[in-house]
Amino acid sequence: MNTAELWSPIRLTLELASITTIVLLIIGTPIAWWLARSEARWKEVVAAIVAVPLVLPPTVLGFYLLIALGPDGPGGWIAGLFGGRSLAFTFEGLVIGSVFYSMPFVVQPIRNSFEVFGDRPLEVAATLRASPWKVFWTVAIPLARPGFITGAVLGFAHTVGEFGVILMIGGNIPGETKVLSITVYDYVESLKWAEAHILAGGMLAFAFAVILSMMLLDRRLGRPGP
Amino acid sequence: MSGTPETIEAAFTGSRGDFLLEVAFEAPMRGITALFGPSGSGKTTILRCLAGLDRMAGRLSVGQEVWQDDDAGLFRRTHQRSIGYVFQEASLFPHLSARKNLTYGMRHERPSTEALTFDEIVSLLDVGHLLDRDPSTLSGGERQRIAVGRALLSQPRLLLMDEPLSALDRQTKDELLPYFEMLHRQLTLPILYVSHDIAEVSQLADRMVVLADGRKIAEGSLVDILERLDLQPATGRFEAGVVLIARVISQDKAFNLTRLDHHGQTFSIPAVDLQIGEEVRLRVRARDVALSTESPTGMSIRNVFAGTIVELREEPGTAFAETLVDIGGGRLRARITREAASDLSLKIGRPVFALVKSISFDRRSLGQKAV
Numbered sequence: 113m114n115t116a117e118l119w120s121p122i123r124l125t126l127e128l129a130s131i132t133t134i135v136l137l138i139i140g141t142p143i144a145w146w147l148a149r150s151e152a153r154w155k156e157v158v159a160a161i162v163a164v165p166l167v168l169p170p171t172v173l174g175f176y177l178l179i180a181l182g183p184d185g186p187g188g189w190i191a192g193l194f195g196g197r198s199l200a201f202t203f204e205g206l207v208i209g210s211v212f213y214s215m216p217f218v219v220q221p222i223r224n225s226f227e228v229f230g231d232r233p234l235e236v237a238a239t240l241r242a243s244p245w246k247v248f249w250t251v252a253i254p255l256a257r258p259g260f261i262t263g264a265v266l267g268f269a270h271t272v273g274e275f276g277v278i279l280m281i282g283g284n285i286p287g288e289t290k291v292l293s294i295t296v297y298d299y300v301e302s303l304k305w306a307e308a309h310i311l312a313g314g315m316l317a318f319a320f321a322v323i324l325s326m327m328l329l330d331r332r333l334g335r336p337g338p
Numbered sequence: 339m340s341g342t343p344e345t346i347e348a349a350f351t352g353s354r355g356d357f358l359l360e361v362a363f364e365a366p367m368r369g370i371t372a373l374f375g376p377s378g379s380g381k382t383t384i385l386r387c388l389a390g391l392d393r394m395a396g397r398l399s400v401g402q403e404v405w406q407d408d409d410a411g412l413f414r415r416t417h418q419r420s421i422g423y424v425f426q427e428a429s430l431f432p433h434l435s436a437r438k439n440l441t442y443g444m445r446h447e448r449p450s451t452e453a454l455t456f457d458e459i460v461s462l463l464d465v466g467h468l469l470d471r472d473p474s475t476l477s478g479g480e481r482q483r484i485a486v487g488r489a490l491l492s493q494p495r496l497l498l499m500d501e502p503l504s505a506l507d508r509q510t511k512d513e514l515l516p517y518f519e520m521l522h523r524q525l526t527l528p529i530l531y532v533s534h535d536i537a538e539v540s541q542l543a544d545r546m547v548v549l550a551d552g553r554k555i556a557e558g559s560l561v562d563i564l565e566r567l568d569l570q571p572a573t574g575r576f577e578a579g580v581v582l583i584a585r586v587i588s589q590d591k592a593f594n595l596t597r598l599d600h601h602g603q604t605f606s607i608p609a610v611d612l613q614i615g616e617e618v619r620l621r622v623r624a625r626d627v628a629l630s631t632e633s634p635t636g637m638s639i640r641n642v643f644a645g646t647i648v649e650l651r652e653e654p655g656t657a658f659a660e661t662l663v664d665i666g667g668g669r670l671r672a673r674i675t676r677e678a679a680s681d682l683s684l685k686i687g688r689p690v691f692a693l694v695k696s697i698s699f700d701r702r703s704l705g706q707k708a709v
Binding site: 232233235236237238239241242244250255 | 425429442443489
């Protein structure tokens with residue numbers, strides 16, 4: 113058994129999930145804020161677009177992403193700026209795909225937590241002469257903390273578990289796009305049961321730990337302060 | 339175009355669904371002006387427009403600063419207005435300690451030497467022992483005191499209070515009212531105070547703007563407004579009454595009574611802890627006043643005032659009539675039956691004796707003298 117062969121997909125998967133989660137927190141927060149606060153009638157259309165990956169077969173999402181990232185899509189154009197030909201079958205392409213795929217898991221909890229405290233704390237802060245920017249950072253963000261924690265954990269875990277989308281846009285390039293879920297599939301296909309067991313068991317333990325800690329955290333944050 | 343230095347001038351017009359609001363009023367740059375009216379009369383909407391939290395067409399100037407002028411396309415947003423706002427629920431920031439709540443909007447530059455410092459506010463509101471507590475561990479009254487302190491520490495030019503007592507139980511209200519009276523004494527800051535409770539308004543306000551169905555129906559000094567019989571039922575039926583300014587002249591230890599002088603006539607009320615010479619406002623409810631055409635004798639009622647009927651208003655379709663009796667230097671309202679008015683042939687100009695039972699007064703009948 114080759115340990116390096118096992119570690120490479122683990123490292124790659126953690127990198128992909130971490131970068132995806134950070135990107136999602138950065139772009140998901142303003143989207144969640146807008147969805148929570150805007151009075152625009154068509155905001156639910158945007159909410160639906162964000163949520164579509166929840167119900168879309170991953171291979172379908174992967175198919176469209178493949179086209180978008182390929183040489184004839186916007187992804188290819190961006191790759192051209194950096195001397196490449198396509199974003200498909202690259203790590204960067206995986207990050208982009210994962211961002212779309214995991215977005216609802218990050219945006220939805222953050223949006224909920226922005227909605228749950230209502231207008232009042234924001235109005236209070238404004239009457240205390242806090243600018244909208246200060247209100248956002250000193251009141252909205254701290255009050256929405258449970259939503260950020262839930263969103264980050266779910267976004268991370270969901271990215272770790274993604275398979276269909278990656279198969280479509282990433283393929284199976286060791287060290288570049290060969291993540292854990294693909295590796296498990298590979299081992300099973302080539303009848304390497306021992307290796308498949310190690311990775312599958314590790315992912316099971318990871319998933320359990322994530323869900324358990326979320327539940328414990330939820331209970332702790334749900335209670336009134338100390 | 340700027341406002342006069344000594345007044346707040348507001349005019350708003352607009353609608354919220356079926357509700358129409360059209361109101362214009364003035365308030366002085368000192369003392370407490372009550373926006374008074376039943377729920378649904380538009381008081382809170384007006385306060386929110388004053389704060390810039392809601393927007394309706396109109397104009398608003400506070401002293402020489404113009405905060406809204408639609409003609410000039412000017413609208414200051416909430417955080418650009420120098421206000422303090424106390425909501426009905428204390429609305430403390432749940433993620434901050436009491437101390438951090440107090441200092442959230444604190445201004446370090448003091449606009450005048452009269453402005454209160456952090457330590458002064460903490461001691462006036464008696465919240466020193468609460469500073470490191472989490473808001474969720476505070477009682478309703480404690481939370482509201484922190485909320486008031488938080489608003490004051492932003493050094494506002496205008497304090498807006500939206501029924502700050504109405505979410506609290508009777509006991510907590512009574513615990514908080516003295517703090518509000520004290521603020522009234524200590525601060526030169528103008529306060530606009532929204533309330534539907536005539537007793538609370540009688541205790542605190544100097545001026546009143548009376549609202550009904552989104553319109554102003556009267557505006558003036560507290561004493562004048564409360565004497566107006568034509569404002570009924572807006573100023574209350576059961577709770578209607580007047581306010582007299584009286585001075586403490588003696589404490590009767592033997593009978594546990596406090597005696598107050600009002601232009602040479604004496605009120606006896608159940609003992610309250612006040613200094614001799616102190617001026618207080620005394621609220622006398624119309625339903626606690628009886629009338630007699632002869633000087634009564636052999637009677638348990640302690641407060642008897644000779645006076646003249648100056649206004650008499652029967653309420654058609656009810657058993658009642660309202661009268662206004664001039665007792666020299668002040669006026670009492672008496673709510674009697676139409677039958678009694680007819681039997682005693684009461685009419686304007688008729689000399690009468692107004693009778694008030696001492697036990698109809700309590701601590702809630704007293705307020706600080708108006709500024």
